[in-house]
Amino acid sequence: MPNVRFKNYLHLHFIVFIWGFTAVLGKLISIEALPLVWYRMLLASCFIFLFISLKKYGLRLSRKTLFTLVFAGIIIALHWLTFFRAIKVSNVSVALATMSTGALFTAVLEPIWYRRKLLWYELVFGVMVLTGLYIIFKVETTYVEGILLALTSAMLAAIFSLINGKLILKERPSVISFYELLSGCIFLTVYLGFQGSFDANFFLLSMNDLLYLFILASVCTAYAFIASVRIMEHISPYTVMLTINLEPIYGIVLAFLIFGDSEKMNPLFYVGALIILATVIANGLLKRRGKLKKRGTA
Helix, strand or coil, X not given: CHHHHHHHHHHHHHHHHHHHHHHHHHHHCCCCHHHHHHHHHHHHHHHHHHHHHHHXXXXXXXXXXXXXXXXXXXXXXXXXXXXXXXXXXXXXXXXHHHHCCHHHHHHHHHHHHHCCXXXXXXXXXXXHHHHHHHHHHHHCHHHHHHHHHHHHHHHXXXXXXXXXXXXXXXXXXXXXXXHHXXXXXXXXXXXXXXXXXXXXXXXXXXHHHHHHHHHHHHHHHHHHHHHHHHHCCCCCHHHXXXXXXXXXXXXXXXXXXXXXXXXXXXXXXXXXXXXXXXXXXXXXXHHHHHHHHHHHHC
Protein backbone atom coordinates (compact mmCIF):
# COMPACT_ATOMS: atom_id res chain seq x y z
CA MET A 1 0.00 0.00 0.00
CA PRO A 2 2.80 2.58 0.82
CA ASN A 3 4.42 1.77 -2.56
CA VAL A 4 1.12 2.43 -4.36
CA ARG A 5 0.76 5.75 -2.53
CA PHE A 6 4.36 6.74 -3.35
CA LYS A 7 3.91 5.89 -7.05
CA ASN A 8 0.74 7.97 -7.17
CA TYR A 9 2.52 10.84 -5.43
CA LEU A 10 5.26 10.75 -8.08
CA HIS A 11 2.56 10.56 -10.74
CA LEU A 12 0.93 13.66 -9.23
CA HIS A 13 4.19 15.61 -9.47
CA PHE A 14 4.49 14.52 -13.10
CA ILE A 15 0.97 15.84 -13.78
CA VAL A 16 1.74 19.17 -12.08
CA PHE A 17 4.93 19.34 -14.15
CA ILE A 18 2.77 18.82 -17.26
CA TRP A 19 0.43 21.64 -16.18
CA GLY A 20 3.47 23.88 -15.72
CA PHE A 21 4.54 22.96 -19.26
CA THR A 22 1.15 24.16 -20.57
CA ALA A 23 2.27 27.79 -20.25
CA VAL A 24 5.50 27.01 -22.11
CA LEU A 25 3.49 25.42 -24.94
CA GLY A 26 1.33 28.55 -25.06
CA LYS A 27 4.47 30.58 -25.74
CA LEU A 28 5.87 28.07 -28.27
CA ILE A 29 2.64 27.93 -30.33
CA SER A 30 2.84 30.75 -32.86
CA ILE A 31 -0.91 31.31 -33.43
CA GLU A 32 -2.90 33.87 -31.43
CA ALA A 33 -4.65 33.04 -28.14
CA LEU A 34 -8.19 32.78 -29.60
CA PRO A 35 -7.52 30.11 -32.26
CA LEU A 36 -5.14 28.37 -29.81
CA VAL A 37 -7.92 27.95 -27.24
CA TRP A 38 -10.41 26.90 -29.94
CA TYR A 39 -8.11 24.12 -31.16
CA ARG A 40 -7.31 23.06 -27.59
CA MET A 41 -10.98 22.74 -26.59
CA LEU A 42 -11.97 21.01 -29.83
CA LEU A 43 -9.19 18.41 -29.70
CA ALA A 44 -9.45 17.84 -25.93
CA SER A 45 -13.23 17.31 -26.10
CA CYS A 46 -12.65 14.72 -28.87
CA PHE A 47 -10.04 12.90 -26.77
CA ILE A 48 -12.28 12.85 -23.69
CA PHE A 49 -15.26 11.70 -25.77
CA LEU A 50 -13.13 8.78 -26.96
CA PHE A 51 -12.29 7.96 -23.33
CA ILE A 52 -15.99 8.11 -22.33
CA SER A 53 -16.94 5.87 -25.27
CA LEU A 54 -14.31 3.29 -24.31
CA LYS A 55 -15.55 3.31 -20.71
CA LYS A 56 -19.18 3.22 -21.94
CA TYR A 57 -20.24 6.05 -19.64
CA GLY A 58 -23.66 7.59 -20.13
CA LEU A 59 -23.93 11.18 -21.32
CA ARG A 60 -27.55 11.90 -20.39
CA LEU A 61 -27.95 14.82 -17.97
CA SER A 62 -30.78 16.92 -16.59
CA ARG A 63 -31.54 20.21 -18.34
CA LYS A 64 -30.46 22.20 -15.28
CA THR A 65 -27.09 20.41 -15.06
CA LEU A 66 -26.52 20.83 -18.80
CA PHE A 67 -27.23 24.56 -18.57
CA THR A 68 -24.72 24.86 -15.68
CA LEU A 69 -22.08 22.96 -17.68
CA VAL A 70 -22.59 25.21 -20.71
CA PHE A 71 -22.10 28.28 -18.51
CA ALA A 72 -18.98 26.73 -16.92
CA GLY A 73 -17.64 25.87 -20.38
CA ILE A 74 -17.89 29.51 -21.45
CA ILE A 75 -16.09 30.56 -18.26
CA ILE A 76 -13.30 28.03 -18.97
CA ALA A 77 -12.96 29.29 -22.55
CA LEU A 78 -12.60 32.87 -21.30
CA HIS A 79 -10.17 31.70 -18.58
CA TRP A 80 -7.86 30.01 -21.10
CA LEU A 81 -8.24 32.89 -23.56
CA THR A 82 -7.07 35.47 -21.02
CA PHE A 83 -4.35 33.12 -19.73
CA PHE A 84 -2.75 32.46 -23.12
CA ARG A 85 -3.21 36.09 -24.14
CA ALA A 86 -1.33 37.08 -20.95
CA ILE A 87 1.54 34.81 -22.00
CA LYS A 88 1.58 36.28 -25.52
CA VAL A 89 1.74 39.93 -24.36
CA SER A 90 4.13 39.33 -21.43
CA ASN A 91 5.89 36.04 -20.68
CA VAL A 92 5.42 32.72 -18.89
CA SER A 93 6.87 33.91 -15.56
CA VAL A 94 4.55 36.91 -15.26
CA ALA A 95 1.45 34.91 -16.27
CA LEU A 96 2.12 32.00 -13.89
CA ALA A 97 3.12 34.14 -10.91
CA THR A 98 -0.04 36.23 -11.26
CA MET A 99 -2.19 33.13 -11.84
CA SER A 100 -1.14 31.94 -8.37
CA THR A 101 -3.76 34.37 -7.02
CA GLY A 102 -6.49 31.96 -8.20
CA ALA A 103 -6.61 30.15 -4.86
CA LEU A 104 -7.09 33.46 -3.04
CA PHE A 105 -9.88 34.50 -5.42
CA THR A 106 -11.50 31.20 -4.49
CA ALA A 107 -11.05 31.99 -0.78
CA VAL A 108 -12.83 35.34 -1.25
CA LEU A 109 -15.64 33.99 -3.45
CA GLU A 110 -16.17 30.76 -1.47
CA PRO A 111 -17.98 32.42 1.49
CA ILE A 112 -20.39 34.09 -0.96
CA TRP A 113 -20.86 30.91 -2.99
CA TYR A 114 -21.46 28.66 0.05
CA ARG A 115 -23.04 31.41 2.20
CA ARG A 116 -20.57 31.24 5.06
CA LYS A 117 -18.68 33.90 7.03
CA LEU A 118 -15.35 35.22 5.76
CA LEU A 119 -12.52 33.94 8.00
CA TRP A 120 -10.13 36.47 9.56
CA TYR A 121 -7.01 34.96 8.03
CA GLU A 122 -8.58 35.11 4.55
CA LEU A 123 -8.65 38.90 4.89
CA VAL A 124 -5.00 38.93 6.08
CA PHE A 125 -3.94 36.69 3.20
CA GLY A 126 -5.85 38.90 0.78
CA VAL A 127 -3.75 41.89 1.91
CA MET A 128 -0.55 39.82 1.55
CA VAL A 129 -1.45 38.81 -1.99
CA LEU A 130 -2.16 42.44 -2.86
CA THR A 131 1.29 43.30 -1.46
CA GLY A 132 2.91 40.66 -3.68
CA LEU A 133 0.99 41.94 -6.70
CA TYR A 134 1.96 45.55 -5.88
CA ILE A 135 5.65 44.57 -5.90
CA ILE A 136 5.25 42.80 -9.25
CA PHE A 137 3.34 45.75 -10.74
CA LYS A 138 5.97 48.20 -9.50
CA VAL A 139 9.03 46.40 -10.91
CA GLU A 140 7.48 45.02 -14.12
CA THR A 141 5.70 48.08 -15.54
CA THR A 142 6.15 46.86 -19.14
CA TYR A 143 3.96 43.82 -18.41
CA VAL A 144 0.91 45.58 -16.93
CA GLU A 145 -1.44 44.24 -19.65
CA GLY A 146 -0.20 40.68 -19.09
CA ILE A 147 -0.64 40.99 -15.31
CA LEU A 148 -4.21 42.32 -15.66
CA LEU A 149 -5.10 39.54 -18.13
CA ALA A 150 -3.63 36.88 -15.81
CA LEU A 151 -5.56 38.33 -12.85
CA THR A 152 -8.78 38.11 -14.88
CA SER A 153 -7.88 34.54 -15.81
CA ALA A 154 -7.26 33.65 -12.15
CA MET A 155 -10.64 35.06 -11.13
CA LEU A 156 -12.40 33.09 -13.89
CA ALA A 157 -10.55 29.94 -12.77
CA ALA A 158 -11.85 30.48 -9.24
CA ILE A 159 -15.43 30.82 -10.53
CA PHE A 160 -15.42 27.60 -12.55
CA SER A 161 -13.67 25.68 -9.75
CA LEU A 162 -16.54 26.64 -7.43
CA ILE A 163 -19.08 25.55 -10.04
CA ASN A 164 -17.28 22.23 -10.54
CA GLY A 165 -17.02 21.77 -6.77
CA LYS A 166 -20.79 21.20 -6.72
CA LEU A 167 -21.08 19.37 -10.05
CA ILE A 168 -18.42 16.81 -9.11
CA LEU A 169 -20.69 15.51 -6.35
CA LYS A 170 -23.33 14.50 -8.91
CA GLU A 171 -21.61 13.68 -12.21
CA ARG A 172 -18.51 11.87 -13.50
CA PRO A 173 -15.46 14.17 -13.91
CA SER A 174 -14.88 13.01 -17.50
CA VAL A 175 -18.52 13.75 -18.42
CA ILE A 176 -18.33 17.19 -16.79
CA SER A 177 -15.10 17.93 -18.63
CA PHE A 178 -16.49 16.76 -21.98
CA TYR A 179 -19.57 18.99 -21.83
CA GLU A 180 -17.61 21.98 -20.55
CA LEU A 181 -14.92 21.71 -23.22
CA LEU A 182 -17.47 21.13 -25.97
CA SER A 183 -19.61 24.09 -24.78
CA GLY A 184 -16.57 26.34 -24.68
CA CYS A 185 -15.57 25.24 -28.16
CA ILE A 186 -19.10 25.93 -29.52
CA PHE A 187 -19.10 29.36 -27.83
CA LEU A 188 -15.78 30.27 -29.48
CA THR A 189 -16.97 28.82 -32.81
CA VAL A 190 -19.99 31.14 -32.81
CA TYR A 191 -17.80 34.12 -31.91
CA LEU A 192 -15.23 33.30 -34.59
CA GLY A 193 -18.03 32.72 -37.10
CA PHE A 194 -19.49 36.19 -36.50
CA GLN A 195 -15.99 37.65 -36.83
CA GLY A 196 -15.52 35.87 -40.15
CA SER A 197 -12.30 34.30 -38.89
CA PHE A 198 -12.84 30.84 -40.41
CA ASP A 199 -10.87 31.45 -43.58
CA ALA A 200 -8.15 29.34 -45.20
CA ASN A 201 -5.43 30.96 -43.06
CA PHE A 202 -7.20 29.90 -39.85
CA PHE A 203 -6.66 26.24 -40.71
CA LEU A 204 -3.13 26.66 -42.07
CA LEU A 205 -0.91 25.50 -39.21
CA SER A 206 2.80 24.76 -39.21
CA MET A 207 3.96 21.26 -38.31
CA ASN A 208 5.39 22.61 -35.04
CA ASP A 209 2.07 24.22 -34.08
CA LEU A 210 0.18 21.01 -34.93
CA LEU A 211 2.54 18.98 -32.75
CA TYR A 212 2.37 21.43 -29.83
CA LEU A 213 -1.45 21.65 -30.07
CA PHE A 214 -1.70 17.86 -30.06
CA ILE A 215 0.47 17.65 -26.92
CA LEU A 216 -1.49 20.50 -25.29
CA ALA A 217 -4.90 18.91 -25.96
CA SER A 218 -4.04 15.26 -25.35
CA VAL A 219 -1.31 15.15 -22.67
CA CYS A 220 -1.75 18.52 -20.89
CA THR A 221 -5.56 18.56 -20.95
CA ALA A 222 -7.33 15.21 -21.49
CA TYR A 223 -4.72 12.90 -19.93
CA ALA A 224 -3.75 15.21 -17.04
CA PHE A 225 -7.37 15.83 -16.06
CA ILE A 226 -8.42 12.16 -16.03
CA ALA A 227 -5.19 11.03 -14.32
CA SER A 228 -5.49 13.69 -11.59
CA VAL A 229 -8.98 12.44 -10.73
CA ARG A 230 -7.78 8.83 -10.49
CA ILE A 231 -4.88 9.83 -8.23
CA MET A 232 -7.34 11.22 -5.66
CA GLU A 233 -8.40 7.62 -4.95
CA HIS A 234 -4.99 7.14 -3.26
CA ILE A 235 -3.94 10.67 -2.20
CA SER A 236 -5.90 13.16 -0.10
CA PRO A 237 -7.32 16.30 -1.78
CA TYR A 238 -5.19 18.36 0.64
CA THR A 239 -1.95 16.79 -0.63
CA VAL A 240 -3.12 17.27 -4.21
CA MET A 241 -3.90 20.94 -3.55
CA LEU A 242 -0.50 21.65 -1.95
CA THR A 243 1.35 19.88 -4.78
CA ILE A 244 -0.56 21.83 -7.44
CA ASN A 245 0.86 25.01 -5.89
CA LEU A 246 4.23 23.93 -7.33
CA GLU A 247 2.89 24.45 -10.87
CA PRO A 248 4.15 28.07 -11.17
CA ILE A 249 7.61 27.01 -9.96
CA TYR A 250 7.85 24.17 -12.48
CA GLY A 251 6.56 26.44 -15.23
CA ILE A 252 8.88 29.36 -14.45
CA VAL A 253 11.95 27.07 -14.26
CA LEU A 254 11.00 25.36 -17.53
CA ALA A 255 10.41 28.71 -19.24
CA PHE A 256 13.80 30.01 -18.09
CA LEU A 257 15.55 26.86 -19.38
CA ILE A 258 13.75 27.03 -22.75
CA PHE A 259 13.47 30.77 -23.43
CA GLY A 260 16.48 32.03 -21.49
CA ASP A 261 16.92 35.78 -20.97
CA SER A 262 13.36 36.67 -22.08
CA GLU A 263 12.16 35.03 -18.83
CA LYS A 264 14.78 36.69 -16.61
CA MET A 265 13.01 39.10 -14.26
CA ASN A 266 13.90 41.79 -11.74
CA PRO A 267 14.82 40.14 -8.37
CA LEU A 268 11.90 41.96 -6.70
CA PHE A 269 9.53 40.16 -9.09
CA TYR A 270 10.51 36.85 -7.47
CA VAL A 271 9.99 38.39 -4.00
CA GLY A 272 6.43 39.33 -4.99
CA ALA A 273 5.82 35.91 -6.55
CA LEU A 274 7.10 34.12 -3.42
CA ILE A 275 4.83 36.23 -1.18
CA ILE A 276 1.82 35.18 -3.29
CA LEU A 277 2.84 31.51 -3.40
CA ALA A 278 3.62 31.37 0.35
CA THR A 279 0.25 32.96 1.10
CA VAL A 280 -1.60 30.40 -1.02
CA ILE A 281 0.19 27.52 0.76
CA ALA A 282 -0.43 29.06 4.21
CA ASN A 283 -4.12 29.43 3.34
CA GLY A 284 -4.27 25.72 2.49
CA LEU A 285 -2.48 24.75 5.72
CA LEU A 286 -4.85 26.76 7.92
CA LYS A 287 -7.91 25.40 6.12
CA ARG A 288 -6.59 21.87 6.63
CA ARG A 289 -5.99 22.57 10.32
CA GLY A 290 -9.54 23.94 10.68
CA LYS A 291 -11.02 20.81 9.09
CA LEU A 292 -9.01 18.54 11.42
CA LYS A 293 -10.26 20.51 14.46
CA LYS A 294 -13.85 20.12 13.32
CA ARG A 295 -13.37 16.37 12.94
CA GLY A 296 -11.79 16.19 16.39
CA THR A 297 -14.73 17.93 18.05
CA ALA A 298 -17.39 16.08 16.06
